[in-house]
Amino acid sequence: MEFIPFIYDVIDVRSIVNLVDMMILGAMKLHHYIKSSRKVVWMRDVFPVVENWMKEGESFAIAVVVNTWGSSPRAIGSWMVVNKSGELHGSVSGGCVEGAVIDEALKAIENQQPKKLHFGVKDETAWDVGLACGGEIDVFVRPLLSDLSSDQTALKSIKSSLDSKLPFIFTMVLDGPDEFIGQLLVVTEDEDPTDTPVDHLLHALREKARELLPSHTSDIETFQFLDNKIDLFYKVYLPPLKLIIVGGAHISIALAAYAKVLGYEVYVVDPRGVFGTSARFPEVDGLVNAWPDQGLEQIGLDAHTAIAILSHDPKLDDPALRLALRSKAFYLGALGSRKTQIKRRERLAAEGLEERQLARLHGPIGLDLGGSSPEEIALSIMAEIVSVHSGMSTTS
Numbered sequence: 001m002e003f004i005p006f007i008y009d010v011i012d013v014r015s016i017v018n019l020v021d022m023m024i025l026g027a028m029k030l031h032h033y034i035k036s037s038r039k040v041v042w043m044r045d046v047f048p049v050v051e052n053w054m055k056e057g058e059s060f061a062i063a064v065v066v067n068t069w070g071s072s073p074r075a076i077g078s079w080m081v082v083n084k085s086g087e088l089h090g091s092v093s094g095g096c097v098e099g100a101v102i103d104e105a106l107k108a109i110e111n112q113q114p115k116k117l118h119f120g121v122k123d124e125t126a127w128d129v130g131l132a133c134g135g136e137i138d139v140f141v142r143p144l145l146s147d148l149s150s151d152q153t154a155l156k157s158i159k160s161s162l163d164s165k166l167p168f169i170f171t172m173v174l175d176g177p178d179e180f181i182g183q184l185l186v187v188t189e190d191e192d193p194t195d196t197p198v199d200h201l202l203h204a205l206r207e208k209a210r211e212l213l214p215s216h217t218s219d220i221e222t223f224q225f226l227d228n229k230i231d232l233f234y235k236v237y238l239p240p241l242k243l244i245i246v247g248g249a250h251i252s253i254a255l256a257a258y259a260k261v262l263g264y265e266v267y268v269v270d271p272r273g274v275f276g277t278s279a280r281f282p283e284v285d286g287l288v289n290a291w292p293d294q295g296l297e298q299i300g301l302d303a304h305t306a307i308a309i310l311s312h313d314p315k316l317d318d319p320a321l322r323l324a325l326r327s328k329a330f331y332l333g334a335l336g337s338r339k340t341q342i343k344r345r346e347r348l349a350a351e352g353l354e355e356r357q358l359a360r361l362h363g364p365i366g367l368d369l370g371g372s373s374p375e376e377i378a379l380s381i382m383a384e385i386v387s388v389h390s391g392m393s394t395t396s
Contacts, residue, residue, distance in 0.1 A: 270311065332361055
């Protein structure tokens with residue numbers, strides 16, 4: 001333990017600041033690496049390819065991870081698509097299982113039959129695909145038919161939901177009578193509940209999908225249809241989480257970097273042009289040089305949105321808070337000491353906001369991690385956002 005005093009002797013304040021800056025730069029580089037080199041796995045990533053192949057009348061199949069056990073390299077709902085020429089996009093395992101899945105996809109295209117595949121620790125490919133720790137995966141392979149109206153309808157529903165960034169549920173029949181296996185259905189959040197298909201199976205699947213959509217999860221549901229047992233895979237696809245940062249100060253730079261690493265869409269709102277610049281925020285999805293309330297309305301607030309008010313100026317903070325506290329955003333936090341928070345709440349209450357609305361405000365913003373630098377404060381804010389979204393905490 002004698003080396004600890006030595007370390008403290010040689011590391012000065014400037015070295016610590018430089019170290020923290022390197023951590024932030026590292027986070028931004030990590031995001032760039034993930035963004036540029038990761039294997040495409042999610043439906044929204046491969047869907048443009050699917051859409052083009054359907055338009056061109058290309059014969060192809062989808063492969064979807066429908067179940068996992070133990071250590072699995074790809075999450076449930078991961079996609080891969082393969083056309084008759086063997087061209088592939090996406091991933092179901094990140095390893096050698098892809099080869100076997102491609103072979104089965106080509107067979108499915110040829111014979112127009114779906115098939116469920118199982119890979120596990122006993123397979124010879126287990127070590128190569130990262131399943132040697134005991135993991136197992138089920139992959140369902142199904143041909144998609146450009147001339148089949150139900151497939152076209154499902155893909156149109158997916159495109160509509162992806163474009164409008166609305167949740168939707170993707171379902172496939174994995175087991176049951178032969179004529180049911182592979183039946184595909186997509187139900188969107190904004191779908192007309194009175195729109196019911198004539199086909200009795202589709203009607204039953206739609207009712208089950210509507211029941212499961214609010215779960216925001218994925219699983220295999222077993223239910224009875226007439227005298228048949230149906231195993232239905234379902235995956236609820238949610239739009240990407242969105243973080244809106246009001247104020248382009250130094251904390252915001254670090255917070256934006258952390259959020260991008262975690263896969264958030266990030267927007268910065270600041271009417272002061274010198275703060276909200278692409279040079280300061282090169283990786284964000286949008287910069288809005290407008291008053292915060294106008295900027296929030298322009299970007300749009302929904303249940304998948306987190307808002308961090310970091311300008312520390314009542315002229316900017318209060319208009320944003322008045323709008324945000326009435327929205328469906330899942331998280332709202334504001335920078336400032338406890339004394340500042342008390343005065344802020346008094347102002348907002350005087351302007352008509354109710355106590356239940358004010359109770360949604362996390363202030364002082366961030367979990368108490370004991371840090372004080374801008375980067376440490378940003379880390380505490382991101383930690384609180386993750387905690388609230390996961391249901392681990394609801395108050396600051």
